[in-house]
Amino acid sequence: MQVITLQKPSKKITYRTTYILKPSLTEEEITKEIEDYQKLLIDNGAEDIIIENTGKCRLAYLINKQNDGIYFQITYRGANTLVNILQRRMRLSINTLRYQTFKV
Incomplete structure (x- = not known):
């Protein structure tokens, strides 16, 4: 008897x-x-990557003793596990002050 396992398509x-x-x-x-x-996104299967630099802006409140920050937006298509991988990398980066991900 042969056992077949089905994987859900991501x-x-x-x-x-x-x-x-x-x-x-x-x-x-x-x-x-x-x-x-x-590179992290591409290596983990992201598609249609668009990176926008929205520039340097004053923050509403201090974050890590910083008044200003350089804002970026990355729009991409990928599996939900990709978000966890990207956010983990951002959390460990000393150069990233804050990050937030939304479904579009």
């Missing part, structure tokens, strides 16, 4: 992650952070 959902980087970073460090996140 749905690709569109997500938007907004994150804030430290304002003291140089252009090279900012580019490296962006490329690291983009």
